[in-house]
Structure formats: structure tokens, C-alpha cells
Amino acid sequence: MEGVKSTSVSANFADKYHCTGEKLGSGGFGTVYSGVRKSDQLQVAIKVVDKNKVTDWYRPKVTPIPLEIALLQRVSHIKGVNQLMDYYEQSRCFIMVLQKPEGCMDLFDYISEKKVLSEKTARAFFRQILETVHEVHKAGVVHRDIKDENLLVNTKTGQLQLIDFGSGAFLIDSAYTDFDGTRVYSPPEWIRQHRYHARPAAVWSLGILLYDMVCGDIPFELDEQICKAELTFKGHLSKEVQSLISGCLQIKPSNRLSIEDIFQHPWLRNNEKSSLSSVENIACIIPLKTANTNSSGSLESKVSTSSEGSY
Structure with a gap:
């Protein structure tokens, strides 16, 4: 090891x-x-x-x-x-x-303060998250609790870090029959059958996360909603980001995009530069908070899904 x-x-x-x-x-x-x-x-x-x-x-x-x-x-x-x-x-x-990186807060708090992220900011963040998840899988590990509360945002640099592997496992090709992650980020196959495969389940969680970033909250709260996967997009979102989210949130795992497909998606490959320098006003958005603040005063109706502290 x-x-x-x-x-x-x-x-x-x-x-x-x-x-x-x-x-x-x-x-x-x-x-x-x-x-x-x-x-x-x-x-x-x-x-x-x-x-x-x-x-x-x-x-x-x-x-x-x-x-x-x-x-x-x-x-x-x-x-x-x-x-x-x-x-x-x-x-x-x-x-x-x-x-404990300086100048960080979790992505849940960041989204709560901003209400929604612009597609430019979401793209810069999502690309980092996708690259990290891909590298974690290459290392033979699956996180199994990808969500905004398990991502730290450095408000000075715009860099993100994935935290809290307490629900994780070694990556296997066969189905998992246990799950300790966050239910509202879990895929329909877990809700219905209590079985799932790591990679399609991770893509589902990534789709929930991207929706959360560009719409300001998660798309589904109830098991019935998760299993139906009927999306309602908020605000004026591009067709490309809607396509990417829909491709991640397909009910049937085999119909979902793969992580490799996501890397090649037109929204992620947009000609508009999405480097860290493009993350809007990131160094001066709000006063620094502890990374695991329990956001009881969050804006609008965004509710913390966490049962476990950060890290």
C-alpha cells in the first residue's frame, strides 16, 4: 500500500x-x-x-x-x-x-452564497471534479459520496479538493450491494434494487452535482423523484449543459454517459476559456467560513444533505 x-x-x-x-x-x-x-x-x-x-x-x-x-x-x-x-x-x-487548506469553504456554502453558478464557473469547477474522480478511479478507488459538501473550494485560486472517503471502497467491476453515501445523490438502481455499479453511479452523482451548481439546488428529494428522473431546468441554461446533465441522469445505467464521454461533451469542450482565472470574483465573494459550516442560514431552500462532517 x-x-x-x-x-x-x-x-x-x-x-x-x-x-x-x-x-x-x-x-x-x-x-x-x-x-x-x-x-x-x-x-x-x-x-x-x-x-x-x-x-x-x-x-x-x-x-x-x-x-x-x-x-x-x-x-x-x-x-x-x-x-x-x-x-x-x-x-x-x-x-x-x-x-486544511487556507481560504477554503465547501461547495455547498459557496453555492448557497452565490445562489447559482454561471456556466463559466460551473464548467471550471466541474472539469476539476471530473478529472479528480477519473484519477481516483484509475487508482482503484471509488468515493461513493460525491456531493457539494464533500468538495472544498479555495476562494483565492478557484481550485477544488475532494474530501471525506468515509463512504468509499476499492473499485470493483461487479455490483455493490452496500451504500453509505447521501441518498439524494444515489442512483435509481440503488433505490429500486439495492445494487449498483461504481462508474455509472458516480456519473449519476456528477449529474446531480452539476445540476446543483447551475440551478442552485439538487433536482430530486424523494425516492419517487429519483426513480422517475424527470428534470425541470431553472433559469436560462444553454442546451449544451442541459444535454450533459440529462446524459448523466438517465434512469438506465447503460444509457448514461461514461466519464470518458463527459470529457468529450461539447459543453465541457466549449471554446470559451474555463481556466481557473475565469472563475468570477472568486477571491472576494464572501468572508471565509469554516469548511464544514452547517449552513442553517443558507439562502432560499437549499438544504444540507450531510449526516457527516467534512473530511
């Missing part, structure tokens, strides 16, 4: 890091706190996971570790993934030390 090396039970986390006590998020898989690396005062995120709450383990030749740690090690080389810097096993828990 590549990436961060295992840290023994006897290793003293407190010698290297200071936990400030500020909670960034919490949920079924653990609690995330703000922290500092003592050697250089680098800001970090510290995720604490109780051993008795770990349901999926990776069992190498040495001591078993939570599957989430093994997945993060596997994707450690990918630029668009929030990196695991270190981890520690304690008697009752595992402690993960993760990057």
Missing part, C-alpha cells in the same frame, strides 16, 4: 500536533477538529474515529486499519484529493491528520 506509513500505537500524537478543540464537523464516522502541527504551526484538520464505529476494515499483513485510511493512502498522489498527512492508532480510536 502506497502513501502514508502506519503509525504505531505507542506513537505520541501530542508530540507532533496540537488540537485546538474547535470542531469542524461530526457525524456517524467521526469528529473533525482544527489543529496545528507544532514544528511549523501548519494548520491541519484532525479526524477522530472511534474503533467501535468502524464498520469497514482493511486487513494487510500487519495491524488492520480503517478502510478510509487505506483508500486515502491509495489516492495520496492525486492533486484534487485532500491529503492524509499522518495517522495514529490509539487504544480506543484512530486519529487522522489531514490537510
Whole structure:
């Protein structure tokens, strides 16, 4: 297994890091706190996971570790993934030390503040997300909870990072029969049959996410709506972006676009430059928020889907 090396039970986390006590998020898989690396005062995120709450383990030749740690090690080389810097096993828990990029907020909060994203901004963001998901799959991992709350936006550079692999798995070609992700982002085949394949399910989630960006909220709330997949587009959207979203949100998995198809879609290959420099007013949009703010004061009717804190 590549990436961060295992840290023994006897290793003293407190010698290297200071936990400030500020909670960034919490949920079924653990609690995330703000922290500092003592050697250089680098800001970090510290995720604490109780051993008795770990349901999926990776069992190498040495001591078993939570599957989430093994997945993060596997994707450690990918630029668009929030990196695991270190981890520690304690008697009752595992402690993960993760990057905490400065000037970031989650995409849920970003969309809530902007109400909707222009197609230019959405294109710049979506291309990054697509490239990251593609690289994660090439590394043999599937995230299984792609959504706005699991993406950090650097408000200075416009770069995005995918976070929280707590619902992830190793990529397989056969069907999955378990799912711990967010239901309103899950595909119809999971709702109906409790079975799905990784790649078409990821494309469905990407379609929900793109709709969320350009329309300001997710398209479906109820299981019946997910299974019917009847789209109503808001605002004045181009036919190209509507086509891309519709191609991702096909009821039958075999009818959906593949990730390779999405890369070649006319909307994503639009002649209009969608580099990071084109992301509109990104450095001065709003005051910085903690990446896992629970947006109870969000604009309009956009509601957080999260049951788990960021990271």
C-alpha cells in the first residue's frame, strides 16, 4: 500500500500536533477538529474515529486499519484529493491528520452564497471534479459520496479538493450491494434494487452535482423523484449543459454517459476559456467560513444533505 506509513500505537500524537478543540464537523464516522502541527504551526484538520464505529476494515499483513485510511493512502498522489498527512492508532480510536487548506469553504456554502453558478464557473469547477474522480478511479478507488459538501473550494485560486472517503471502497467491476453515501445523490438502481455499479453511479452523482451548481439546488428529494428522473431546468441554461446533465441522469445505467464521454461533451469542450482565472470574483465573494459550516442560514431552500462532517 502506497502513501502514508502506519503509525504505531505507542506513537505520541501530542508530540507532533496540537488540537485546538474547535470542531469542524461530526457525524456517524467521526469528529473533525482544527489543529496545528507544532514544528511549523501548519494548520491541519484532525479526524477522530472511534474503533467501535468502524464498520469497514482493511486487513494487510500487519495491524488492520480503517478502510478510509487505506483508500486515502491509495489516492495520496492525486492533486484534487485532500491529503492524509499522518495517522495514529490509539487504544480506543484512530486519529487522522489531514490537510486544511487556507481560504477554503465547501461547495455547498459557496453555492448557497452565490445562489447559482454561471456556466463559466460551473464548467471550471466541474472539469476539476471530473478529472479528480477519473484519477481516483484509475487508482482503484471509488468515493461513493460525491456531493457539494464533500468538495472544498479555495476562494483565492478557484481550485477544488475532494474530501471525506468515509463512504468509499476499492473499485470493483461487479455490483455493490452496500451504500453509505447521501441518498439524494444515489442512483435509481440503488433505490429500486439495492445494487449498483461504481462508474455509472458516480456519473449519476456528477449529474446531480452539476445540476446543483447551475440551478442552485439538487433536482430530486424523494425516492419517487429519483426513480422517475424527470428534470425541470431553472433559469436560462444553454442546451449544451442541459444535454450533459440529462446524459448523466438517465434512469438506465447503460444509457448514461461514461466519464470518458463527459470529457468529450461539447459543453465541457466549449471554446470559451474555463481556466481557473475565469472563475468570477472568486477571491472576494464572501468572508471565509469554516469548511464544514452547517449552513442553517443558507439562502432560499437549499438544504444540507450531510449526516457527516467534512473530511
